[in-house]
Amino acid sequence: MARTHILVIDQGTTSTRSIVFDGEARRVAIAQREFQQHYPEPGRVEHDPEDIWRDVLATAREALEASGIAAADVAGIGITNQRETAVVWDRASGLPIHRAIVWQDRRTADRCHELRTDGVEDLVRERTGLLVDPYFSATKIAWMLDNVSGARARAERGELAFGTIDSFLLWRLTGGAVHATDVTNASRTMLFDIHRHCWDAELCRLLRVPEAMLPSVHDNAHVYGTTAADLFGAAIPVAGMAGDQQAALFGQACFAPGTAKSTYGTGCFILLNTGDQAATSANRLLTTPAYRIDGRTTYALEGSIFVAGAAVKWLRDGIGVITHASQTDDLATRVPDSHGVYMVPAFAGLGAPHWDAEARGAIFGLTLGAGAAHLARAALESVAFQTMDLIRAMAEDGSGRLAMLRVDGGMAANDWLCRFLADMIDAPVERPADLETTARGAAFHAGLATGVWSGLDELERLWSRERCFEPSMAAETRDRLAAGWHDAVRRTLSGNR
Numbered sequence: 129m130a131r132t133h134i135l136v137i138d139q140g141t142t143s144t145r146s147i148v149f150d151g152e153a154r155r156v157a158i159a160q161r162e163f164q165q166h167y168p169e170p171g172r173v174e175h176d177p178e179d180i181w182r183d184v185l186a187t188a189r190e191a192l193e194a195s196g197i198a199a200a201d202v203a204g205i206g207i208t209n210q211r212e213t214a215v216v217w218d219r220a221s222g223l224p225i226h227r228a229i230v231w232q233d234r235r236t237a238d239r240c241h242e243l244r245t246d247g248v249e250d251l252v253r254e255r256t257g258l259l260v261d262p263y264f265s266a267t268k269i270a271w272m273l274d275n276v277s278g279a280r281a282r283a284e285r286g287e288l289a290f291g292t293i294d295s296f297l298l299w300r301l302t303g304g305a306v307h308a309t310d311v312t313n314a315s316r317t318m319l320f321d322i323h324r325h326c327w328d329a330e331l332c333r334l335l336r337v338p339e340a341m342l343p344s345v346h347d348n349a350h351v352y353g354t355t356a357a358d359l360f361g362a363a364i365p366v367a368g369m370a371g372d373q374q375a376a377l378f379g380q381a382c383f384a385p386g387t388a389k390s391t392y393g394t395g396c397f398i399l400l401n402t403g404d405q406a407a408t409s410a411n412r413l414l415t416t417p418a419y420r421i422d423g424r425t426t427y428a429l430e431g432s433i434f435v436a437g438a439a440v441k442w443l444r445d446g447i448g449v450i451t452h453a454s455q456t457d458d459l460a461t462r463v464p465d466s467h468g469v470y471m472v473p474a475f476a477g478l479g480a481p482h483w484d485a486e487a488r489g490a491i492f493g494l495t496l497g498a499g500a501a502h503l504a505r506a507a508l509e510s511v512a513f514q515t516m517d518l519i520r521a522m523a524e525d526g527s528g529r530l531a532m533l534r535v536d537g538g539m540a541a542n543d544w545l546c547r548f549l550a551d552m553i554d555a556p557v558e559r560p561a562d563l564e565t566t567a568r569g570a571a572f573h574a575g576l577a578t579g580v581w582s583g584l585d586e587l588e589r590l591w592s593r594e595r596c597f598e599p600s601m602a603a604e605t606r607d608r609l610a611a612g613w614h615d616a617v618r619r620t621l622s623g624n625r
Contacts, residue, residue, distance in 0.1 A: 206574035225288065259483055306353035533556070
């Protein structure tokens with residue numbers, strides 16, 4: 129019997145999930161575990177890679193058991209992961225030399241400022257499509273080499289390996305046999321030339337990252353290696369890898385130039401397919417590989433919002449306004465508007481189009497009439513406002529008017545948010561039948577590499593829409609709300625505080 133099931137490891141910022149998909153890309157079983165976040169100092173965010181590895185093994189085994197599918201009957205494993213998060217480990221022992229430094233971490237902001245002052249950003253932008261920012265991996269790697277005793281010398285001798293989370297998991301899954309990554313994760317390091325498709329020696333020198341640490345880079349749909357047989361009872365090919373946002377674009381079947389998706393999780397990320405053209409943004413959006421299949425690269429413009437669902441989490445865990453994230457939908461509908469309250473959730477700085485690492489979160493317009501419902505609504509509105517800014521920036525960069533936006537991620541289940549989002553971007557918002565599009569994207573890659581699916585046309589037929597939200601807001605209302613938002617953002621930027 130042909131193997132038609134795919135096991136996906138979806139390793140996110142706050143939780144690890146494993147999902148089994150069948151040959152129709154339907155979820156058969158899922159297992160999930162949240163793991164601890166570490167905040168050693170303000171602006172610093174870390175994960176313990178051993179926690180992540182433990183949860184990957186546990187959830188993968190749980191999902192396989194729940195599915196009733198034996199490991200020997202799995203066609204392949206797909207991995208999708210939080211991007212930019214950096215792990216450095218010892219090649220001999222496989223042990224990390226430091227906790228993973230998470231994409232949200234801002235400890236290298238001063239170093240990035242020095243690099244920009246030295247005029248490095250134009251070179252970085254030209255070759256990698258990125259801006260010089262603590263968000264990306266390179267300065268995190270250099271920080272670990274400079275702050276862990278003896279690490280730099282060991283790295284120069286080839287004793288240490290670097291990887292984003294996908295690469296670290298691949299190493300562990302294959303028993304240390306394979307040190308590799310895919311083009312989408314490589315492109316988030318500030319070290320990878322997205323035009324020549326190789327690590328850039330000059331950038332490695334400028335950013336002080338030894339090339340000996342870096343993994344080999346492959347297509348997204350590619351058999352990277354096989355798992356150690358003792359992990360799951362049989363060896364399984366690891367056949368697909370992609371950073372979470374590119375995986376979501378692929379899972380949303382946004383294969384045609386001009387199609388776009390927006391994923392709402394801890395942060396929010398919009399990717400617009402630009403085809404085989406690596407478009408350059410005049411509005412500080414990122415140019416990034418969307419996927420590479422059979423050696424052919426499709427590119428995207430990306431806008432990164434650092435805080436989306438994390439703002440709702442802060443309302444729950446930080447100040448106790450809500451007890452469960454789902455309450456925001458009900459609270460937002462209880463009040464006719466936000467009562468003039470604007471939340472700018474710059475808890476980790478502001479991403480595109482501002483790229484202000486020193487901006488900090490703020491709430492404006494508070495009066496004695498403002499209550500919990502207004503705060504909840506302002507948090508949801510901030511997500512739509514930030515999305516609006518990115519859509520407008522993409523239009524100014526030449527994308528034209530957006531025909532529709534496909535949404536996914538946990539927050540996309542919120543009907544109120546989807547309606548307000550459609551109003552603010554003045555375009556239909558399409559929600560798929562399966563919101564697990566990030567995992568589906570990784571499954572698609574693994575399935576292409578192992579022959580479960582034949583090509584993009586078949587994958588497109590597997591996508592289906594659950595609901596479409598049409599815009600209905602009057603233009604003057606949209607303009608008034610946008611003006612209030614932009615005034616709040618201006619007052620939040622570090623140069624204006």
